[in-house]
Amino acid sequence: SYVLTQPPSVSVAPGKAARITCAGNSLGTQAVHWYQQKPGQAPVLVVYADSDRPSGIPERFSGSNSGNTATLIISRVEAGDEADYYCQVWDSSISWVFGGGTKLTVL
């Protein structure tokens, strides 16, 4: 089955940019989606199809995907961005795969 690998944690100072990676075999050939989950809350879709933002998601959230790595970029990080972030793809083996998640800490 397809595997998505994320770093367990990323730390960033307020106002700086955070980059959260998601690695998978030939990931650049697939559409990658990202979810934000704050403690005790349900996940929220923040980026879909590599780099598109749902309505209501700040422009500070963006994404890219090439080769074997997709990246969620959060510019001008705020304290309220502290959360777990998950990447996800649909795999042709007919399964929906999530990465293990990355905990973003705002210093």
Added chain:
Amino acid sequence: VQLVESGGGLVQPGTSLGLSCAASGFSFSDYGMFWVRQAPGRGLEWVAVIWYDGSNKYYADSVKGRFTISRDNSKSTVDLQMSGLRAEDTAVYYCARGHSDSWPNYLDFWGQGTLVTVSS
């Protein structure tokens, strides 16, 4: 869009439990629906998906043969019937909307989840 799960609780290993998700605020019959779970302190795991019209259903290998997803478009509900429950099924179970009617690539709205605890 609102998704409200119900039916969670404490059950013994080997028993059965049914979860339900009530949807509102959108045309329910136009969207595929998911169940996704999250074990305590762990990441997200896709469990099952059902097409907008119930014509196709897919399951994660970890629950195949034990869990059954179904929907009632007249009531805007999607259910998950779980049998042969194991300790490793302990998790918060989320209902989520797929972004399209079939082959939903991603999940665009999620409910708040319901906790299932399997323990003797």
